[in-house]
Each structure stands twice: as C-alpha cells, then as structure tokens.
Amino acid sequence: MKTIVICSGGLDSVTLAYKVAREHELLGLVSFDYGQRHKKELDYAAHAAKQLGVPHYILNMSQIGTHLSGSALTDDLDVPDGHYAEENMKVTVVPNRNAIMLSIGFGIAAAQQADAVAAAVHGGDHFIYPDCRPEFIKSFEAMQKLALAGYADVSLYTPFVEISKGAIVTEGAKHNVPFEDTWSCYKGGEKHCGRCGTCVERREAFDLAGVDDPTDYADPDYWKSAVERADT
Numbered sequence: 001m002k003t004i005v006i007c008s009g010g011l012d013s014v015t016l017a018y019k020v021a022r023e024h025e026l027l028g029l030v031s032f033d034y035g036q037r038h039k040k041e042l043d044y045a046a047h048a049a050k051q052l053g054v055p056h057y058i059l060n061m062s063q064i065g066t067h068l069s070g071s072a073l074t075d076d077l078d079v080p081d082g083h084y085a086e087e088n089m090k091v092t093v094v095p096n097r098n099a100i101m102l103s104i105g106f107g108i109a110a111a112q113q114a115d116a117v118a119a120a121v122h123g124g125d126h127f128i129y130p131d132c133r134p135e136f137i138k139s140f141e142a143m144q145k146l147a148l149a150g151y152a153d154v155s156l157y158t159p160f161v162e163i164s165k166g167a168i169v170t171e172g173a174k175h176n177v178p179f180e181d182t183w184s185c186y187k188g189g190e191k192h193c194g195r196c197g198t199c200v201e202r203r204e205a206f207d208l209a210g211v212d213d214p215t216d217y218a219d220p221d222y223w224k225s226a227v228e229r230a231d232t
Contacts, residue, residue, distance in 0.1 A: 001024040001025065001115045001116050001157070002024070002025045002027050002112075002113070002114045002115045002116070003020045003024050003025065003026060003027060003114060003115065003116040003117070003118050003157060004027050004028055004029075004030055004105055004108055004109045004112065004114050004116070004117050004118070005017045005020055005026065005028075005029050005030070005117075005118045005119075006029075006030050006031075006032075006101055006102065006105050006117065006118065006119045006120070007029040007030065007031055007045045007048060007049075007056075007120075008031060008032075008041050008042075008045060009031065009041035009042055009043065009044030009045035009046075009047075009048065009182065009183050010041060010044075010120075010182055010183060010184050010198070011165075011168065011169070011172070011177075011179060011182040011184055011202060011205075012120035012122055012160065012165065012168050013045070013119075013120040014044065014045070014048045014172075014177060014181070014182045015120070015168050015169075015171055015172035015175070015177050015182075016118055016119075016120040016159070016160065017029055017048055017049075017052060017118075018048075018052070018172065018175040018176070018177045019159065019171060019175055020118055020157075021052050021054075022175050024116075026052060026054050027054065027055075027112060027114050028049070028054045028055040028056065028057060028112075029045055029048065029049045029052075029054060029055070029056045029057070030056075030057045030059065030101075030104070030105055030108060031045040031046075031056065031057070031058045031059070032058070032059050032061050032101050032104075033058055033059070033060050033061060033062055034061040034062060034064065034097065035061075035062040036188075037186070037187070037188045038183070038185060038186050038187065038188030039188065040183060040188055041183040041188075042058055043183075044181060044182055044183040045058075046058075047181055048181065048182075051178070051181075057108070059104060061100070061101075064100065096131065097131065098119070098121070098129075098131035098132065098136075099131055099136075099140065102117060102119060102140060102144075102156070103144075105117040105119075106144045106147070106148065106154055106156075109152070109154045110148050110151060110152035110154055113152070114154060115153075115154065115155065116154060116155045116156065116157040117154060117155075117156055117157065118156075118157040118158070118159075119137075119156065119157075119158050120158075120160055120168075121133075121137065121158055121160065121161050122160040122161060122163055122164065122165055122168055123160075123161070123162055123163050123164050123165075124164055124165045124201060132161075134161055134162065137156060137158050137161055140156060141155065141156040144156065164205070164208070165201055165202070165204070165205035166204070166205045166206075166207075166208030166209045167209070168205065169205045169206055169208075169209035169211050170209045170211070173209070173211050179206075179211075179213070179214055179215070180214040180215065184198040184199060184201075184202045184215075185198060185199050186198050186199075189218070191216045191217065191218055192215050192216065192217045192218065193217070193218050193219065194217030194218050194219035194220055194221075194222050194223065195218075195219050195222045195226075199217060199223070200222070200223045200226045200227065202215065203215070203217065203220070203223040204223055204227055207223075
C-alpha cells in the first residue's frame with residue numbers, strides 16, 4: 001500500500017510514519033505550517049523523513065491559519081496546563097484543521113498515485129477534537145471517495161483511531177521509533193514544558209506503556225497531579 005503520511009513531528013505521527021515504512025510503502029511525509037506557536041515540531045518531521053529516506057513536504061497554511069482564530073495554538077492565548085480530559089483544553093482546538101490538512105493530503109496522494117493517506121488520530125483525542133473521532137474519519141473517507149471518483153482510489157489509513165496514546169508508545173517501541181526525536185509540547189519552548197495537555201498525555205503514555213521516556217521536561221512530575229484531577 002503506497003502511503004502518504006500526514007506528519008506533524010509529534011510522537012503519534014512519527015510512530016505512524018515508522019509503522020507505515022515497516023509494514024507498507026512510505027512515499028513521503030506531509031507537514032503543515034498553519035501558524036502554530038510550536039512550529040519547531042516541523043523540524044522533527046523533517047528529521048523523521050530524513051531518517052526514513054523519504055521526501056518531506058512542508059505546506060505553508062499560515063495565511064489560512066490566521067483565519068482559524070480562537071485557538072491557543074495560533075492566537076495570543078495562554079496554552080492551558082492540565083490533562084486533555086479537562087474542559088479548559090478545548091481552547092487548543094483549531095477549527096477544521098484536520099479536515100483541511102487531509103483534503104490537501106488526498107490531493108497529493110491522488111497526484112502521486114498513492115493508495116492511502118495516513119493520519120495519527122487516536123482514542124485520546126476524541127474528548128475535545130471532533131475531527132479526530134471515528135465518525136469523522138469514516139465520513140471524511142466516504143466524501144473523498146466521491147471527490148476523486150473516476151480519477152483516483154485513495155483510502156484513509158488511521159490505525160490508531162480507537163487506541164490510546166500508551167498503545168501508540170508500545171507500537172513505537174516495537175518499530176524502534178527514536179522518541180527523543182519527536183516533539184509534543186504546545187508551548188514550543190526550549191524543552192517540553194511538562195504541563196500542557198500534550199506533555200501530560202505524552203508522559204502518562206510512556207508510564208502506561210512501561211517504556212522509558214527519554215523526553216526532557218521542564219516540570220517532569222506535574223503530569224501525576226494532572227492525571228489525578230482528570231480521574232476525579
């Protein structure tokens with residue numbers, strides 16, 4: 001299965017890239033600059049492409065991103081601390097982000113005669129990100145089948161959509177993913193902050209998977225209290 005992977009440079013999408021490279025035929029990685037404050041993640045996507053020996057395409061969506069307002073990832077709003085299960089994390093939603101990126105990904109896949117576009121949406125995203133839920137994935141693929149009917153037959157490959165981030169870490173360890181060469185933190189500082197939703201989820205995932213976390217966090221222990229709050 002010739003596959004294009006949408007890759008942010010984060011743990012999930014880099015793991016997916018390695019999985020596709022090992023189990024299918026990886027044609028390349030596609031990343032997007034949508035004006036995100038943690039733009040440094042794109043460097044990690046580029047590194048993954050280099051390690052896997054495939055092309056890396058960075059598409060500039062920054063002008064579009066300025067109109068997808070109201071998110072702490074693109075606006076002058078504080079990225080909240082805490083677990084993704086907390087209500088305040090909804091401020092990190094970028095409206096229709098995945099739908100836009102996937103549409104472009106399908107166009108590239110059709111042009112390159114690929115069989116699939118792969119995205120690393122997973123079960124932990126369902127609570128606050130509507131465009132990561134199984135219903136969206138199924139509907140989006142059906143829409144694209146109609147959009148490309150008679151021209152190309154491209155599927156949407158989302159092997160993580162029903163599993164946890166801990167299971168993704170387990171999968172990544174199986175494929176020898178260099179986790180230290182992935183970036184999750186939404187704040188985009190010198191090191192992972194350890195307090196934002198993606199940092200908390202990342203640290204918890206390694207713990208649940210029983211895999212050593214090589215990440216250097218500014219606050220390495222905050223995740224425990226965040227998880228406790230989310231469970232109450």
